[in-house]
Amino acid sequence: MSRTLNTTPAADGFRMPAEYAPHAGCWMLWPERPDNWRDDARPAQRAFAAVAGAIAGFEPVTIGVSSRQFELARTQIPAAVRLVELSSNDAWMRDVGPTFVVDGRGGRRGIDWRFNAWGGLDGGLYFPWDEDDLVARKVLEIERADRYRATLVSEGGAIHVDGEGTLLVTEQCVLNRNRNPGLSREQLEAEFRAWLGVEAVIWLGEGVFNDETDGHIDNLACFVRPGEVALTWTDARRDPQFRISRDAWERLHDARDARGRRLKVHKLPMPGPLRMSAREARGVHARDGAKARRAGERLAGSYVNFYIANRGVVVPLLDARTDRGALKRIAALFPGRKVVGVPAREILLGGGNIHCITQQVPAAGESPPP
Amino acid sequence: MSRTLNTTPAADGFRMPAEYAPHAGCWMLWPERPDNWRDDARPAQRAFAAVAGAIAGFEPVTIGVSSRQFELARTQIPAAVRLVELSSNDAWMRDVGPTFVVDGRGGRRGIDWRFNAWGGLDGGLYFPWDEDDLVARKVLEIERADRYRATLVSEGGAIHVDGEGTLLVTEQCVLNRNRNPGLSREQLEAEFRAWLGVEAVIWLGEGVFNDETDGHIDNLACFVRPGEVALTWTDARRDPQFRISRDAWERLHDARDARGRRLKVHKLPMPGPLRMSAREARGVHARDGAKARRAGERLAGSYVNFYIANRGVVVPLLDARTDRGALKRIAALFPGRKVVGVPAREILLGGGNIHCITQQVPAAGESPPP
Numbered sequence: 001m002s003r004t005l006n007t008t009p010a011a012d013g014f015r016m017p018a019e020y021a022p023h024a025g026c027w028m029l030w031p032e033r034p035d036n037w038r039d040d041a042r043p044a045q046r047a048f049a050a051v052a053g054a055i056a057g058f059e060p061v062t063i064g065v066s067s068r069q070f071e072l073a074r075t076q077i078p079a080a081v082r083l084v085e086l087s088s089n090d091a092w093m094r095d096v097g098p099t100f101v102v103d104g105r106g107g108r109r110g111i112d113w114r115f116n117a118w119g120g121l122d123g124g125l126y127f128p129w130d131e132d133d134l135v136a137r138k139v140l141e142i143e144r145a146d147r148y149r150a151t152l153v154s155e156g157g158a159i160h161v162d163g164e165g166t167l168l169v170t171e172q173c174v175l176n177r178n179r180n181p182g183l184s185r186e187q188l189e190a191e192f193r194a195w196l197g198v199e200a201v202i203w204l205g206e207g208v209f210n211d212e213t214d215g216h217i218d219n220l221a222c223f224v225r226p227g228e229v230a231l232t233w234t235d236a237r238r239d240p241q242f243r244i245s246r247d248a249w250e251r252l253h254d255a256r257d258a259r260g261r262r263l264k265v266h267k268l269p270m271p272g273p274l275r276m277s278a279r280e281a282r283g284v285h286a287r288d289g290a291k292a293r294r295a296g297e298r299l300a301g302s303y304v305n306f307y308i309a310n311r312g313v314v315v316p317l318l319d320a321r322t323d324r325g326a327l328k329r330i331a332a333l334f335p336g337r338k339v340v341g342v343p344a345r346e347i348l349l350g351g352g353n354i355h356c357i358t359q360q361v362p363a364a365g366e367s368p369p370p
Numbered sequence: 371m372s373r374t375l376n377t378t379p380a381a382d383g384f385r386m387p388a389e390y391a392p393h394a395g396c397w398m399l400w401p402e403r404p405d406n407w408r409d410d411a412r413p414a415q416r417a418f419a420a421v422a423g424a425i426a427g428f429e430p431v432t433i434g435v436s437s438r439q440f441e442l443a444r445t446q447i448p449a450a451v452r453l454v455e456l457s458s459n460d461a462w463m464r465d466v467g468p469t470f471v472v473d474g475r476g477g478r479r480g481i482d483w484r485f486n487a488w489g490g491l492d493g494g495l496y497f498p499w500d501e502d503d504l505v506a507r508k509v510l511e512i513e514r515a516d517r518y519r520a521t522l523v524s525e526g527g528a529i530h531v532d533g534e535g536t537l538l539v540t541e542q543c544v545l546n547r548n549r550n551p552g553l554s555r556e557q558l559e560a561e562f563r564a565w566l567g568v569e570a571v572i573w574l575g576e577g578v579f580n581d582e583t584d585g586h587i588d589n590l591a592c593f594v595r596p597g598e599v600a601l602t603w604t605d606a607r608r609d610p611q612f613r614i615s616r617d618a619w620e621r622l623h624d625a626r627d628a629r630g631r632r633l634k635v636h637k638l639p640m641p642g643p644l645r646m647s648a649r650e651a652r653g654v655h656a657r658d659g660a661k662a663r664r665a666g667e668r669l670a671g672s673y674v675n676f677y678i679a680n681r682g683v684v685v686p687l688l689d690a691r692t693d694r695g696a697l698k699r700i701a702a703l704f705p706g707r708k709v710v711g712v713p714a715r716e717i718l719l720g721g722g723n724i725h726c727i728t729q730q731v732p733a734a735g736e737s738p739p740p
Binding site: 001002003060062067070071074079080081082083084085086087131134137138141142144 | 371372373430432437440441444449450451452453454455456457501504507508511512514
């Protein structure tokens with residue numbers, strides 16, 4: 001039902017719409033691996049279920065789960081959420097799921113990026129990742145959407161688009177030798193033009209400090225509408241994040257988008273700094289082949305890692321000292337949407353946040369033609 | 371997304387439509403267990419793929435497959451067929467899938483029968499059957515259809531309805547102590563009235579000779595339209611099937627359906643008799659916990675085990691001496707439909723046939739109100 005195409009989306013008149021364009025729904029996965037999620041993933045499962053419930057208030061949500069956990073998951077997630085069997089190596093639907101593209105005339109297809117667990121055997125986070133690499137294909141089958149099998153190694157969290165021709169990425173991730181060695185910046189830009197239907201690429205430098213994805217853009221900055229970007233921020237000059245965010249701010253300040261606009265940058269003060277506690281680290285069952293979790297390790301917490309739903313925004317709550325301010329700022333950035341906070345430290349402990357565990361299905365034909 | 375309801379279909383105004391009512395699509399499963407399907411199930415997989423392809427010519431088909439076989443199956447099945455990950459203990463979607471019910475006003479729900487592998491520890495065909503018993507639930511999630519969890523042990527192959535209030539079953543199966551011990555014939559009739567929305571039950575005696583399902587109706591007889599039944603038949607008086615078919619014919623001859631009609635019975639001469647060859651038996655990897663396959667064993671081959679699709683009928687080809695005649699008779703029974711034969715001996719070797727490996731999704735709201 002899902003044909004695999006040998007062309008590229010741009011050649012076929014398709015392009016990736018922005019996350020703030022209308023959605024048909026949202027996909028997630030169910031966390032279970034005890035070598036990444038403490039206490040046999042039960043606290044993370046509660047957090048994922050709460051995220052799914054919050055998003056389900058705005059649009060249909062489907063969660064993929066292994067055969068082993070199907071019945072348990074069904075008791076844990078809200079009735080409004082659809083549950084389907086879908087094996088994976090972990091639970092990062094943003095990165096292993098398809099990136100949907102539309103043609104503005106009712107067509108919707110998916111890009112199935114090559115996936116190597118954020119770096120393969122050169123700094124990747126676990127081995128094997130064979131089930132992960134099939135997730136996009138399985139989602140596209142269920143969605144009855146045709147599939148582009150990208151030649152590029154990439155993840156959904158490595159790319160943000162404004163829906164009007166502009167792509168936002170980080171050099172740390174996209175130029176990393178553990179993704180697509182041998183491709184130059186110019187070649188990668190050409191690839192993204194072909195796959196995402198974009199015209200201009202804005203390169204930031206590093207991602208959030210100690211972000212184990214090699215600095216995914218979706219934890220650092222995102223478009224909130226065409227011409228406007230939210231950026232995680234700190235004014236603490238001695239914090240390692242300060243230099244990173246200031247560099248990103250300068251690059252954004254100097255950039256022009258695909259339409260030639262200057263960008264307006266909204267600073268979102270970061271939580272913390274947050275660290276993994278000894279108790280949290282003890283709850284993870286360390287295992288060869290998966291990243292170790294150590295007490296005291298700096299967590300790459302960021303409020304930018306939210307999910308934009310139909311008429312809503314679902315935001316991670318990470319620090320009682322800063323949560324309220326973050327919600328207020330994000331609400332101001334999205335006047336037409338209801339902003340909902342969900343406690344998300346348990347997701348952060350596993351290496352990402354709400355944006356990382358979700359993948360939107362854009363409404364077919366809803367995006368204005370380019 | 372699939373709520374589990376605590377009522378019954380009849381109480382909610384739902385009932386099971388006949389197979390010849392319009393379909394939204396068809397579900398199947400992918401065979402793989404080497405202790406039931408010879409030569410690591412490769413010949414059976416080819417047969418299943420051919421069945422799926424034939425049905426896909428008439429209506430959308432989805433096949434459920436284990437994570438292990440996903441990529442292999444995708445290369446084997448036609449592009450028009452949707453493939454979804456769905457674990458099961460074997461591949462009999464008729465029996466482990468949901469029985470759909472409709473309300474004639476656009477509502478469609480599913481009955482999730484309790485499943486015990488055709489008899490549980492008392493003559494059942496394999497152990498365990500835990501994945502099988504989750505299949506209906508998983509199909510209903512993907513279909514976004516609400517679920518009735520039946521209190522009854524049953525299988526889709528044990529029931530045939532005419533869509534106008536009549537249910538056809540066999541005593542051998544439905545009254546078997548290994549299904550619902552303690553329930554009388556009258557209590558079982560009441561149960562089926564509640565679950566299927568039928569009014570009258572016609573009881574045949576035994577199923578096809580040596581049918582390991584304990585005599586499923588769907589291998590012996592089926593409605594071809596209201597008031598008309600096809601019955602597998604032999605004129606060979608010494609064949610053990612003779613007595614069974616004659617008894618069924620007499621019961622059908624004496625019966626009245628829910629509307630008070632006498633039934634017209636169409637005899638479909640059986641193939642064979644067919645037996646498992648030594649080579650076929652050798653190809654099965656015997657294992658404790660699964661039924662042994664023995665050379666020379668009589669196979670319960672029957673042309674009645676066809677699938678009625680939208681504007682089509684997909685019929686098992688089982689015996690070069692009788693196939694053409696069977697196709698001709700079935701074509702005469704279904705003047706508005708294209709009859710397609712598919713070589714099906716490999717399915718028969720596993721214990722069933724085309725009807726057993728399929729489950730229709732009726733079109734919602736297409737059935738006339740009762």
